[in-house]
Amino acid sequence: MPELPEVEVSRQGILPHIVNKPITDVVVRCPKLRWPIPAEISSLKGAQISSVERRAKYLLLNSQEGTLIIHLGMSGKLRVIDSSVPLIKHDHFDLCFEDGLVLRFNDPRRFGALLWQSSSNQEPHPVLSNLGPEPLDESFNAEYLAQSCCNKSKAVKLTIMDNAVVVGVGNIYANESLFLAGIDPRRPASSLTHDEYSRLVDVIKEVLNKAIAQGGTTLKDFQQADGKPGYFAQYLYVYGRGGDDCRKCEEELQEIKQGQRATVFCGNCQT
């Protein structure tokens, strides 16, 4: 389940293999992922990727013609492989390069997306508008978070998962960050002290940086671009551990639902 670290690791993994090489073919095998794949992406044929950026969990493959926007959804994977590698189930899309390499997108659950932003369109793509700051930017700091949370009655966990507040904090890292900050995920966002906003910002940055350095969290299906698994899962304190013992105080971890998603926390360590 790719979250921001996994997307960043994918970006770093594919980047050196796909920039500044003529694209010889654009192959769409499955016309619809989360949304229909726009026909305009075929304008990449003959073009070259000049850079690969990341905004939130979106990968942006820039070219002169426009930008291919890729979202990995929850089961999407990008591999850079030789074009002779046989197709496997759910290989939905290929970007073929002149040197025989292929950027291949595989996504069993099809929650992923391929979108197109033409160079001629000055408006930002709808999925990229209304996004909050990047969590690893300096603009995401205690003052900003406190400001964003004032008057917010909804739970702090749901607030840090809100892309309008800060992008890229999905369920795994929201759970982990709140545990590390010692904050009860059910508390109203506006109820935190300045010290708690500060701690929360710090641990979010820390946990994301650590996950990137470890190559992302491997649960069921995340792999790096070269196929190696990430190594972060063994560092998880609470995610997926409801009913197990807290790694800090050994009290039983509680599991509840917030916004239809699992929240796991320690009633003793998180107040």
Add this chain to the structure above:
DNA sequence: AAACCTCCCTGGGGGC
């Protein structure tokens, strides 16, 4: 306006 709900999709796991 903020808060909440629904839907998209498939593979894997548990229960029977």
Add this chain to the structure above:
DNA sequence: TGCCCCCAGGGAGGTT
């Protein structure tokens, strides 16, 4: 063993 049902997840879009 096989079948069914439920769950996981992000985020747009709809409803209250």
